[in-house]
Amino acid sequence: MSSSDHVNQGQAIENKELDLKDDSSTTASLKRKAEDDGDNESPSNSEKHSTVVAAHYNHLEEKGLKERFNSPIFYLRNFNNWVKSVLIQEFTDKIREKDYGRPLRVLDICCGKGGDLSKWQKARVERVIFADIAEVSVQQCENRYHDLQKRCGRLFAAEFIAADCTREKLRDKYADPSINFDLVSCQFGLHYSFESLAQARRMLTNVAECLKPDGYFFGTIPDAYEIVSRAQKSSDNSFGNRIYNIKLLFDTKDGYPLFGGKYDFHLEGVVDCPEFLVNFQLLVKLAAEYGLELVYKARFADFYKDYSSKYKQLLHRIICFESYPAPPGKELIGDQFEYEHAKEYVKNNDNKTDRIGTMSTCEWEVASE
Numbered sequence: 001m002s003s004s005d006h007v008n009q010g011q012a013i014e015n016k017e018l019d020l021k022d023d024s025s026t027t028a029s030l031k032r033k034a035e036d037d038g039d040n041e042s043p044s045n046s047e048k049h050s051t052v053v054a055a056h057y058n059h060l061e062e063k064g065l066k067e068r069f070n071s072p073i074f075y076l077r078n079f080n081n082w083v084k085s086v087l088i089q090e091f092t093d094k095i096r097e098k099d100y101g102r103p104l105r106v107l108d109i110c111c112g113k114g115g116d117l118s119k120w121q122k123a124r125v126e127r128v129i130f131a132d133i134a135e136v137s138v139q140q141c142e143n144r145y146h147d148l149q150k151r152c153g154r155l156f157a158a159e160f161i162a163a164d165c166t167r168e169k170l171r172d173k174y175a176d177p178s179i180n181f182d183l184v185s186c187q188f189g190l191h192y193s194f195e196s197l198a199q200a201r202r203m204l205t206n207v208a209e210c211l212k213p214d215g216y217f218f219g220t221i222p223d224a225y226e227i228v229s230r231a232q233k234s235s236d237n238s239f240g241n242r243i244y245n246i247k248l249l250f251d252t253k254d255g256y257p258l259f260g261g262k263y264d265f266h267l268e269g270v271v272d273c274p275e276f277l278v279n280f281q282l283l284v285k286l287a288a289e290y291g292l293e294l295v296y297k298a299r300f301a302d303f304y305k306d307y308s309s310k311y312k313q314l315l316h317r318i319i320c321f322e323s324y325p326a327p328p329g330k331e332l333i334g335d336q337f338e339y340e341h342a343k344e345y346v347k348n349n350d351n352k353t354d355r356i357g358t359m360s361t362c363e364w365e366v367a368s369e
């Protein structure tokens, strides 16, 4: 969705009434339109959830290579990394198309342990500020940065900030508060701010107040519409499979609240804490108040369709899919019944191929929520 120089569907958003049952999305990119003055809304009094979230991420163990290979979400993680890599590449390219030599400055908000460090290195950016509420994660991010620096010599400059980005003003914490970002990235983190309007506003202020006019904000969030639909089909407001479980903590009969739509999310070995639903149309409307205009949104399945041929090699390189049927000597990550779709595909494709790359339905259910 749109600004003047992008595919123009903007009016649809502007003119529509908010409809809680309307569709939402998993990846979105917004463009900074013009300068604005930010926002001075006071922070919420309740910091309980943020403390639980920070404690959860602080206690997550760092996994070694071997553990990662044996993880039941091995392909899902790789696929999520593919989505993030493509987003980073696409938006750095967009800026460079206009201004090739521009040194790119980035804010990676809700950065975690720095899962995107090497993506920023490959994108040849000049400076990245990493911010996250979990101070242990921020420290691990900094350690990883120094390791990467040792391995590859020249690396972008970096700053590391432990802060609740839904309550604190990040600008006051930058080494240079007059810094302007070309890109702000928030991967799998923005939804934590939808606990309350004040928190969402603070987050968007942090995102937008140092973003250059024509800079981009992009991120990935769970799909509220999908989550609520799945919960409504269940008898106890919860659903999941062998790798994930979601329990909504309110009655979904009449949809979901605009803020504070809380659910417990468990993803095997990675997430186990409360999260909040994001009504996408509301996000778009709020973001507009901060000078941000939607230029693209897609659910992961559609994102894959949009970019899989352009970034096919990367899909192979970071092993986003497993071979079905499993090659001799290898086992499938899931049970046989999780590959019916792949079995059908191989059966119906006129013997063009006897093996395809795929994900188990359990992993795909998470990627599509």
Ligand SMILES: C[S@@+](CC[C@H](N)C(=O)[O-])C[C@H]1O[C@@H](n2cnc3c(N)ncnc32)[C@H](O)[C@@H]1O
Pocket: 050, 053, 054, 057, 109, 110, 111, 112, 113, 114, 115, 116, 131, 132, 133, 134, 137, 163, 164, 165, 166, 167, 186, 187, 188, 189, 192, 193, 271
């Ligand atoms: C699912 S992890 C994603 C980490 C990273 N962006 C990635 O893609 O690997 C979500 C991150 O959001 C952070 N987070 C949650 N609430 C936050 C808040 N209020 N302020 C800053 N970071 C927050 C968590 O600490 C966690 O590191």
